[in-house]
Amino acid sequence: MNRPDVDMGQALEALLRFAGNRSLTLKEAGGAHLTLRRDDGAERAFAAAAIRRALTDGLLARETDRLLATAAARSFLRRRLSGAGDDAYGAQHRDDAMRRLEVEGSPQIVRVNRAESPLGVLARMKDRQGGLFLPEEAVLAGERLHADFTRGQLQPRVTASWEPRLSSHGDGARGGIADLTDSALSARRRVAQAVDSIGPELAGVVLDVCCFMKGLETVERERQWPARSAKLLLRAALLALSRHYRPPTPERRATTLHWGAEDFRPSL
Numbered sequence: 001m002n003r004p005d006v007d008m009g010q011a012l013e014a015l016l017r018f019a020g021n022r023s024l025t026l027k028e029a030g031g032a033h034l035t036l037r038r039d040d041g042a043e044r045a046f047a048a049a050a051i052r053r054a055l056t057d058g059l060l061a062r063e064t065d066r067l068l069a070t071a072a073a074r075s076f077l078r079r080r081l082s083g084a085g086d087d088a089y090g091a092q093h094r095d096d097a098m099r100r101l102e103v104e105g106s107p108q109i110v111r112v113n114r115a116e117s118p119l120g121v122l123a124r125m126k127d128r129q130g131g132l133f134l135p136e137e138a139v140l141a142g143e144r145l146h147a148d149f150t151r152g153q154l155q156p157r158v159t160a161s162w163e164p165r166l167s168s169h170g171d172g173a174r175g176g177i178a179d180l181t182d183s184a185l186s187a188r189r190r191v192a193q194a195v196d197s198i199g200p201e202l203a204g205v206v207l208d209v210c211c212f213m214k215g216l217e218t219v220e221r222e223r224q225w226p227a228r229s230a231k232l233l234l235r236a237a238l239l240a241l242s243r244h245y246r247p248p249t250p251e252r253r254a255t256t257l258h259w260g261a262e263d264f265r266p267s268l
Helices: 004-019 048-056 071-082 085-092 118-123 136-151 182-198 200-211 216-223 229-245
Strands: 024-030 033-038 043-047 060-063 066-069 096-103 106-113
Touching: 004 033, 004 043, 004 048, 004 060, 004 066, 004 071, 033 048, 043 048, 048 060, 118 136, 118 200, 136 182, 136 200, 136 229, 182 200, 182 229, 200 216, 200 229, 216 229
Parallel strands: none
Antiparallel strands: 024 033, 024 066, 033 043, 060 066, 096 106
16 A cells, blocks of 8 residues: 555646646536646646645645646656655755775775765866866875764864864863764874875865865965965865875885996806
8 A cells, every 4th residue: 555645746746747837727626636727728637635735835836716837846846757766855966976985994885975065076177188187086085084074073173273183172071082982083083194194284275175065265265365276275185185095105126236247257
């Protein structure tokens, strides 16, 4: 047996698809059902409860003796037709991608909403040669810092003048280190190490964009930087951060070779 809310959703979908961009007028009422006539002459009966629900939810608007579908009706139909189920509304406003991130020292595949962060917009930006403005390793480094930042529960306690400290509370104070899990403490240490590796000149823009989710224009306005300068500084900072997470392999020292003629060694 179908649930009542599922049945109502199907009835609303049928009603709004019938309405489309045309106006509807009530032709006749027959108990629990009402017959609607579209301005092109088409007629169809619908449950009176579905029509009342559409009017209550703002999916249909009444103009004198006519009914018209609203912008909310088009959004409702997009959610229904997207096939995303209960998460359909959020699916319209997300740009999901699967990323391979290191969580607690082990690689895991996680879902990332690229539309949530300004970094996601930059990740799709092209340079003048048509390549990606941010290399993939730079984007992954920013997402990894954000994951540790969130896991370390730093968001409510930090400001623009944040410094990489474990906590400003004493060990015995409520909300201090004593209340943090080992996972949160480890995440805080990783954030502190990452910020130290970037340096004070570049750490601020990374924290603003990747952790505080500020747009580049906001960063430039707050820091009184020239226009379009934050984008370049962010790229340099993320590349430095990626080298912190994945330091380059040191080159092997070349073996010393000795060159000589065949008879350079004295014979015994």
